[in-house]
Amino acid sequence: MIGYRNLKVALLGGGTVGANVASLLLAHGEEFAGRTGAGIELVGVAVRDLDAVRTPAIPRELLTTDAESLILGADIVIELIGGLEPARTLVLKALNSGADVITGNKALLATHGPELFEAAEQVGAQLYYEAAVGGAIPIIRPLRDSLAGDRVTRILGIVNGTTNYILDLMDTEAASLEDALAQATALGYAEADPTADIEAYDAAQKAAILASLAFHTTVPLESVHREGITSVTLDQVKSARAAGYVVKLLAVCERLPIGNGEFGVSTRVHPALIPLGHPLAAVHEAKNAVFVEAESAGSLMFYGAGAGGPETASAVLGDLVSAARRHVVGGPGVAESTHANLPILPISSVTTRYQITLTVADQPGVLAAIATLFAEHGVSVENVAQSVAEGIDGAAPSATLVIGTHAAAESALASTVAALEENDVVTSVESVLRVEGL
C-alpha cells in the first residue's frame, strides 16, 4: 500500500495501565491498522522489575529494563511510569529524538508542562495526554479542539475518584470520614498512603492541566490553591444535604474579570457545596465528571470512569491512534496554545458564596451581633438556620448557626471569619465551605 507505514511504539512502564495498553495493542493490532492506515508495532516495554507479576501478563520477550535504548528508533513513546524522574528525562529524550509522546503523567505535566511542550514544538513532535485527567473521559481533546472556537469561562471538576468515593459514602451511608477511607482502601480505590488523594495534590495537578488548556495560559502547579477533604465531617455532609447540597471535592478553574475588560485565571481545589439539582451532584462512587461552561456552548458535562487499568488504557490508545494518523498524513504537531497567558489570580481575589457553621452562646441578641459583624466586613447574609442544643451536664445551652452568604470576596470572608473567632459570643467556627455551581 502506498504510504503505508509501520510505526514502532515503545512503552515505558508496566504497571496496571501499561499492562492493559500492551495487552490491547497486541490483541487488536490489525484493527488499529484499519483505523489508522499504519501498522503499529509494540517494540518493547521498559520496566523496573522483569519478574514482577503483571495483570494482564506482558510477553517476557518484550520486557526490558533499558528504557533509554528502547526509546531510540521509536516513532511513538508511551510514558506510563508516573512521577517526575526518570519520566521527565525520558520524555524529553523521546521528544528531542522526534518521537511523539503519549503520557498519562499528571504530576509531570503539571510540574514540567511548559518545558515539555516547548521541546515538542522545537522538533515538530506532538505530546498527547488524554489519560492524565479524568481517566477514560475524553476531556483534553474536547477542550483543546471542540471548544477551540469558544471561550471557556469556568470548569468545575470532580477529578479524583478516591475522594468522591469517600464523600459519596459519607453522604449516602452516613459513614464517618475514617470509615469511608478505610472502605476505599479495602476496595483498592485508595492507596496505602492516601495523602495524594485526600490532601488533593492529585486534584491540584489535574486542575493546573485543565486551567492551562482551557484558558490558553500557563498555570503553575504552585499557584493552585489546595484544600483536601480531611477536615470534612459527617455533620457537615448531613447539614449540607438538609440544606439542599452535597459536598464534593471540586477543581475550580475560572476566568475572572479584573477590571478594564481584562481577565485573570483562578485555579483552586477544595471541598465545596453543590446544589442537589446540579448534574455534578449525581456523580457517585469513584466516577469523575468535568462540568464546563463556555460563552457560546453554555454548560457541558463529561462523565465517566476516572481511573482503572482498562479505562485509562482506552484514553492512551485513543491518543495512539491520533499519533499514528498524524504519522500517516504527515505534518508537524500542533503546539500547545498559551497565546492568552492571562494573569494568575491568588485565592484572595475569588468571589463566591459561602456556608459558615458557628457554635454560639444561646442568649438574646446573638443573631443581631453576628449579622452586624458580617455586614461590617462587607459580607451579605442570604439565609440563617439556627438550632439550639440543651446544655449537657449543666453547661450553658448553645446554638448552632448555619449562615449562607451572597457572593463575597475571599478576602472579606477571611476577615469576617477572623472577627468571628475573636468574638465573645462565638464559641467556635465549626466550618467554612464554599458553594459552587449556582
Place this chain on the structure above:
Amino acid sequence: MIGYRNLKVALLGGGTVGANVASLLLAHGEEFAGRTGAGIELVGVAVRDLDAVRTPAIPRELLTTDAESLILGADIVIELIGGLEPARTLVLKALNSGADVITGNKALLATHGPELFEAAEQVGAQLYYEAAVGGAIPIIRPLRDSLAGDRVTRILGIVNGTTNYILDLMDTEAASLEDALAQATALGYAEADPTADIEAYDAAQKAAILASLAFHTTVPLESVHREGITSVTLDQVKSARAAGYVVKLLAVCERLPIGNGEFGVSTRVHPALIPLGHPLAAVHEAKNAVFVEAESAGSLMFYGAGAGGPETASAVLGDLVSAARRHVVGGPGVAESTHANLPILPISSVTTRYQITLTVADQPGVLAAIATLFAEHGVSVENVAQSVAEGIDGAAPSATLVIGTHAAAESALASTVAALEENDVVTSVESVLRVEGL
C-alpha cells in the same frame, strides 16, 4: 511570520446558527489567529434573502445570493443551509475544489454521507460535522478520536431536545402530550410543523451518523428503525415513574453478536424506559446527552445543549479551528473509517427488555393464562403488577397488568403481543415499551 496563512472562509446559510457563526468570527478573528496560527477571513455569507432580519445582524456587504461563486477560492466552506438540496450539490462542489467543509446538516450526512466522505477522500479534503449531532456537545470528535483505540459496544442517546422537553414536562408536571407539545411550540423548542421531531426523523438521522462513526460501518438512514413519541401517554409516563423508570426518546446504537464471534449493528430510535438511577434519567428540559459504552473505557456520558444558535455555533467554530490548524500544518485529511463494515441488523434481531401494559377481564385464572401465553412464545416474565378498576356504569370490572420481561428477542415479543391481542381475556394491549440502560 513564516508559514502564516490567511484562510478564506465561505459561509452558506444565514439562519440562526449561521448568523451566530458570522458574528463570532467577526468579533473574535484575532483570537482565532492566536489559536490556529492562521488568519481567518470571512469572505461572504450566502443567503436566499438579502433583506431578511437576522439576529445577530450580518454586515450587508458580506451577503450574497450567489453561493456557487462564493465557494470558488474558499479554503474552508461552512454549510448551514440544512436539507438535502442545494446543500448536497454545494458541499460536493466545495470538496471537489479542495476546500475543507464544515457542516451541521444531519439530514445531508445521514442520507449522502458515504458520497460526501468519498469526495473528500479523493481530493484529500476533510469533512467536519461536530454540530450535526448534539448541538454544542462534543460527541463526534470523542467518538472519532478519543475512543479510536477502544471498541464502542453501545450508544444510548437523547439527541432531540424538543421531544425531551415534551417527555420531561409530562413526567415533572403531569402534562398531557398535547399540552406539552403546545408549550414546546410556544417556547420555540418545537417547529410549527413538529413532525421531524415528534416522529423521530431528526433523531433517526443522528442515530445513523453516530452508529456509522462508532462502528466504522456505513449505516443507511433507511435501515434505522424509527418510532416517534406520538403514542406516548401521560398514563404510561406515570406508571413508568411508579415502577422506577422515566420515558425518554432514545437513539440506540448497538453492536450485537450474530454468532461465530461475528458482530452486527442495530440502530433504532424509539421511546424507552430508563431506570431512574441512570445518568440519562437526569437529563431534563431540552438538554441532550449521549451515553457511550466501550469495552475498555466503560461508561461515558456527554451532556449539554443540543440546539440553539450560539451553542451550535460553538461546535461549528471548534471545527473551524481544527480545519484551520490542518491548513497551517499541511497534510491530507483523515478519511472516515468504514473498515469494519459490519452487517446491518433488522429490528427483529434485537434482544432487550420490555414493559407491556394490558387491560384484561378481572376473573380468576387470567394471570395464569397470560403467563402461559408469554412462556409459550419464549418470553420470560420478570415481574407483574396488577391493579383492578371497578366496572363503571355496570360494566364488568377490569384489571390492568403491567408486565416486565427479562431480555427477549423482538421477534418473540412481537409474536407474544400478536397472541395477546387475539386472546379472549385480553381487552387491549395498552402499550409496549422497551427498557434500556439496565
